[in-house]
Amino acid sequence: MIEIQNLTKTFGTGAEAFTALSEVSVTIRQNEFFTLLGPSGCGKTTLLRTIAGFVDPTSGTMTLDGADVLASPPYVRPVNTVFQNYALFPHMTVAENIGFGLEMQDRPKAEIKQTVGEMLELVQMTPLANRATSEISGGQQQRVALARALAPRPKVLLLDEPLSALDFKLRKEMQIELKRLQSETGITFVFVTHDQEEALTMSDRIAVMNEGQILQIGGPKEIYDHPAERFVADFIGETNFLEAELVSVDGEVAETRLPSGKTISTRAASGRAGAGKVTVAVRPEHALLEPPGALIDGKLENIVYFGTDTHYHVMLDGGARFVVRRQNQPDAVEAYTIGDAVGVSFNPGVGQVLRD
Amino acid sequence: MAETREISAARRRWMLLAPALAILVFAASGPLLIVIMYSFLTPGDYGGVIWSFSTDAWFNVVAERDFFDETLSFSDAHWSIFWRSVKLSLMTTAVAFLVGFPTAYFIATRPKATRDIWMLLIIIPFWTNLLIRTFAVMEIIRNEGVVNSVMIGLGIIDEPIQLLFTEFAITLGMFYVYLPLMVLPIYASMERLDFSLVEAAYDLYASRWRVLKRVIFPLVKPGVIAGSILVFVPSLGAYVTPRVLGGGKQLMLGNLIELQFGQGRNWPLGAALSITLLAIVMIALMVYVRSAGREEVSHG
Ligand SMILES: Nc1ncnc2c1ncn2[C@@H]1O[C@H](COP(=O)(O)OP(=O)(O)OP(=O)(O)O)[C@@H](O)[C@H]1O
Numbered sequence: 022m023i024e025i026q027n028l029t030k031t032f033g034t035g036a037e038a039f040t041a042l043s044e045v046s047v048t049i050r051q052n053e054f055f056t057l058l059g060p061s062g063c064g065k066t067t068l069l070r071t072i073a074g075f076v077d078p079t080s081g082t083m084t085l086d087g088a089d090v091l092a093s094p095p096y097v098r099p100v101n102t103v104f105q106n107y108a109l110f111p112h113m114t115v116a117e118n119i120g121f122g123l124e125m126q127d128r129p130k131a132e133i134k135q136t137v138g139e140m141l142e143l144v145q146m147t148p149l150a151n152r153a154t155s156e157i158s159g160g161q162q163q164r165v166a167l168a169r170a171l172a173p174r175p176k177v178l179l180l181d182e183p184l185s186a187l188d189f190k191l192r193k194e195m196q197i198e199l200k201r202l203q204s205e206t207g208i209t210f211v212f213v214t215h216d217q218e219e220a221l222t223m224s225d226r227i228a229v230m231n232e233g234q235i236l237q238i239g240g241p242k243e244i245y246d247h248p249a250e251r252f253v254a255d256f257i258g259e260t261n262f263l264e265a266e267l268v269s270v271d272g273e274v275a276e277t278r279l280p281s282g283k284t285i286s287t288r289a290a291s292g293r294a295g296a297g298k299v300t301v302a303v304r305p306e307h308a309l310l311e312p313p314g315a316l317i318d319g320k321l322e323n324i325v326y327f328g329t330d331t332h333y334h335v336m337l338d339g340g341a342r343f344v345v346r347r348q349n350q351p352d353a354v355e356a357y358t359i360g361d362a363v364g365v366s367f368n369p370g371v372g373q374v375l376r377d
Numbered sequence: 378m379a380e381t382r383e384i385s386a387a388r389r390r391w392m393l394l395a396p397a398l399a400i401l402v403f404a405a406s407g408p409l410l411i412v413i414m415y416s417f418l419t420p421g422d423y424g425g426v427i428w429s430f431s432t433d434a435w436f437n438v439v440a441e442r443d444f445f446d447e448t449l450s451f452s453d454a455h456w457s458i459f460w461r462s463v464k465l466s467l468m469t470t471a472v473a474f475l476v477g478f479p480t481a482y483f484i485a486t487r488p489k490a491t492r493d494i495w496m497l498l499i500i501i502p503f504w505t506n507l508l509i510r511t512f513a514v515m516e517i518i519r520n521e522g523v524v525n526s527v528m529i530g531l532g533i534i535d536e537p538i539q540l541l542f543t544e545f546a547i548t549l550g551m552f553y554v555y556l557p558l559m560v561l562p563i564y565a566s567m568e569r570l571d572f573s574l575v576e577a578a579y580d581l582y583a584s585r586w587r588v589l590k591r592v593i594f595p596l597v598k599p600g601v602i603a604g605s606i607l608v609f610v611p612s613l614g615a616y617v618t619p620r621v622l623g624g625g626k627q628l629m630l631g632n633l634i635e636l637q638f639g640q641g642r643n644w645p646l647g648a649a650l651s652i653t654l655l656a657i658v659m660i661a662l663m664v665y666v667r668s669a670g671r672e673e674v675s676h677g
């Protein structure tokens with residue numbers, strides 16, 4: 022439904038020119054909870070503001086439901102935004118804020134009243150309808166901002182880190198609330214966050230961004246289990262990186278030889294073929310701790326107990342560090358002690374060869 | 378113990394307030410009381426007052442007694458001057474708003490670094506003597522002035538248009554002189570305006586005009602009210618500008634008052650007119666502030 026092709030945005034000119042988005046291409050589907058995830062300054066807000074119409078891209082195209090919208094001003098696009106600072110109108114009540122978009126669309130008074138009532142119900146703000154926006158809490162302001170953006174029934178709702186100002190508990194509640202609203206309204210959500218956990222739990226699909234580029238687009242499991250690049254693997258969760266030699270590639274499967282001399286089949290990197298040195302990423306919880314003689318041997322350096330699981334830090338024979346995470350079982354006796362010679366292994370297909 | 382501390386706190390508050398109160402009492406109320414007192418005395422033959430009670434001055438503010446048959450009639454001259462003062466001051470305020478608001482908006486939306494330069498350009502004329510600025514306006518609009526010469530030169534008109542010594546000239550002059558007083562307070566509230574609210578309104582289908590009307594204007598309204606008062610009040614009592622640009626033909630209240638203390642040698646009437654001016658200002662402010670406030674309530 023939103024098709025973005027080779028979108029580039031350069032701020033400033035000459036020596037001060039700064040490319041905030043470079044050659045971004047992405048398709049966002051109907052009724053999707055789509056998340057833009059990336060570190061601060063990577064261009065998430067810029068991309069969102071381009072979709073809303075506040076940023077004029079330097080080059081590239083964008084269509085909404087097949088129609089070119091780059092030339093349309095924000096007040097024409099059927100796209101609404103939940104701003105990071107909420108941007109509620111301070112001179113209007115909660116209900117007036119929610120009705121503002123409908124009023125600007127010149128909808129009939131009766132319809133506005135009804136929709137505002139429904140929206141207040143939806144975000145559970147009915148008792149506070151006539152409060153000033155300065156007289157409600159941060160979480161309530163957030164809900165009003167959401168209701169205000171949803172009221173005109175946009176085709177796409179853009180949310181720029183809407184939960185970042187909330188405390189942990191409220192944040193968890195609002196995450197569930199947002200998901201519920203998205204499935205109830207059937208509106209496409211484009212959600213910005215730099216919180217990887219938030220992205221993984223809420224999204225249908227995630228685009229991981231860095232330095233103005235989209236590095237990988239995929240479902241949460243796809244992104245987590247099979248990161249395409251070192252940056253993605255590093256940014257989301259914890260990962261072990263192993264230097265290896267690419268032996269052969271057959272479609273999705275790549276045979277790699279580890280420094281220990283043993284070979285293991287891993288998932289091939291998309292768009293990378295041929296022999297040579299590669300990096301294999303393995304999640305700590307996908308690896309196993311075994312007696313020596315496993316895939317790679319090493320020495321147990323540290324054991325860190327986390328309650329739900331335990332992390333084993335292993336110094337591999339080649340000199341690299343490797344972490345194995347094991348879920349704790351009740352009444353389990355710790356079989357290893359620090360300083361033991363141990364082995365590390367993982368199943369075929371678990372490792373992921375990185376593109377870079 | 379606590380009580381004495383409270384007392385000393387109260388005393389300290391009074392001590393801190395004392396200088397301001399003293400200035401208010403002696404510098405503001407004092408002269409005002411003297412003016413009120415003078416308005417109930419009899420004029421002296423060569424100016425000044427004679428210490429005998431009389432309400433003639435107040436009577437003369439609104440009415441005049443025929444010299445020969447002693448019949449009473451409304452003082453047309455005074456009423457037309459009152460009316461002109463109010464009318465020209467309102468026009469000055471309106472024009473200053475129409476020009477000042479976009480100017481303030483323009484400056485507030487410039488990059489931070491260049492805003493101060495624009496503000497400086499607005500303020501610089503203020504550093505020049507009022508009389509000099511007024512004569513500058515005169516130089517522009519007089520019959521041989523810039524406007525008429527250019528228009529004649531371009532063949533738009535054959536004869537110079539009489540701009541000087543008209544109500545137009547006075548309004549133009551006052552507008553020019555008081556414009557910064559409109560721009561400054563509007564700019565101050567505009568600069569504090571959170572422009573993400575403007576974006577939010579754009580995002581919610583408000584056209585440019587509606588964003589201005591529904592979001593920007595209500596939020597900078599305190600600045601507009603302050604600016605309007607700052608322009609209206611001195612316009613109403615303006616003396617130099619109407620004197621120079623009205624050429625003594627188009628009198629305003631300030632000139633009328635000056636006349637009574639000068640050539641007219643009627644200090645009590647001058648005093649009564651001064652208090653009338655003050656009353657008009659107070660009434661206008663009350664009406665204005667109340668209606669502006671009510672609009673706010675109805676808008677929510
Ligand atoms: N108007 C602008 N002029 C110049 N540079 C800009 C402008 N807006 C953004 N940038 C730059 O573009 C880059 C991307 O900014 P953007 O706001 O999109 O980041 P972000 O991913 O949203 O970061 P955050 O998580 O901190 O909000 C930043 O380096 C920023 O400094």
Ligand SMILES: [Mg+2]
Nearest residue numbers: 065066067181
């Ligand atoms: Mg941002």
